[in-house]
Ligand SMILES: Cc1ncc(COP(=O)(O)O)c(C=O)c1O
């Protein structure tokens with residue numbers, strides 16, 4: 001399998017190069033040159049199999065030619081062996097036809113662990129094989145950072161620098177990152193928003209001297225391997241609910257469009273997904289774009305679901321690439337418009353193609369709080385504010401009663417105890433594994449929203465940078 005850039009100006013690469021590169025050299029995102037497909041019989045053969053076996057089968061076409069079956073299945077087994085639930089991503093029925101897919105049984109209690117635990121192992125295999133070291137730079141609104149630090153801490157082949165927006169992540173999220181005391185882990189609190197952190201990250205990749213000099217690698221969902229790993233739980237959950245003989249819909253709390261794009265990939269692979277519903281909080285650029293055809297950035301507002309406080313939704317570019325018939329020039333034009341004026345308009349044809357698969361909705365803060373309280377009262381499930389955004393949108397959608405709706409539970413409520421307690425009066429307890437989090441010392445440097453200062457900080461501490469020099 002080879003991968004091509006959404007902007008069409010970077011060379012096509014095999015999986016192992018895409019894994020290390022993160023962003024394409026032309027600023028685009030890598031996607032497979034074609035979508036691999038499974039027949040109905042192929043999916044049927046996976047029904048009832050353990051998560052690890054399904055993962056190996058689903059991921060194998062994406063890594064073909066770059067990793068052996070043994071390397072992939074070994075990494076998959078190691079990644080998911082330590083999850084807190086044997087099913088890895090269990091389903092819970094809330095009401096008839098209304099399901100929650102719990103994605104928070106990994107070490108940092110958010111869905112990011114599902115991809116990050118695998119990504120770290122795959123990267124380690126490739127870097128050891130090549131005898132290389134990389135500098136990972138990541139931007140986080142809370143969860144990607146903690147999952148990445150947990151997955152990569154202590155790895156000799158990697159130095160990891162995580163940028164988070166100062167004061168805009170929950171205390172638990174921040175401490176999950178800053179209390180890790182490992183020589184290869186560096187936390188940077190940036191005086192800005194998540195979008196500032198993400199655009200700084202993209203600028204670092206675009207600066208060839210810096211990115212080559214530090215041997216930069218990315219672990220945000222710009223990295224294709226993140227998306228790929230997330231397709232697996234769409235498959236396991238749909239199969240558990242009757243696929244391939246029955247259609248299933250998903251509602252996905254959405255920010256950077258990575259998680260829901262993984263659902264789109266599963267659909268392109270042949271999984272009978274009926275609707276993919278984008279659920280946003282009041283930072284609703286995606287809901288507005290799908291409703292009006294105009295993708296237009298606005299000021300970001302801090303909410304109780306901080307990991308979704310995003311305006312520029314990176315992976316939407318991957319969807320646009322398909323919606324425009326894989327026309328890289330058209331996508332480059334849209335992205336240039338976004339950079340210049342903070343907006344672009346989607347053509348009617350492309351929007352129609354998007355709406356054939358996707359629905360959308362938005363939940364304001366009052367609705368999120370009410371949903372947390374009502375869900376607890378009616379189902380005895382305590383949900384986090386991101387999951388509540390998903391549930392609120394799923395409940396407001398027009399639905400086919402014959403099609404089960406799965407809402408992705410993207411984080412454990414204990415990551416957001418203040419918001420959950422304010423909504424329903426119950427303070428979720430941190431699991432035993434994280435019970436000492438609030439007592440440990442923190443390690444973090446606060447920097448201005450100044451790309452040059454951040455680059456200088458990283459360059460001075462990057463071991464890969466010193467080796468290249
Ligand atoms: C808990 C939680 N829910 C939802 C999202 C949104 O996911 P995505 O950015 O893949 O759309 C995030 C952040 O990415 C998150 O951390």
Ligand SMILES: N[C@@H](CCOP(=O)(O)O)C(=O)O
Nearest residue numbers: 140141142143144220221307
């Ligand atoms: N919500 C994310 C933002 C980064 O998203 P990613 O999926 O592109 O890594 C976070 O929690 O950091």
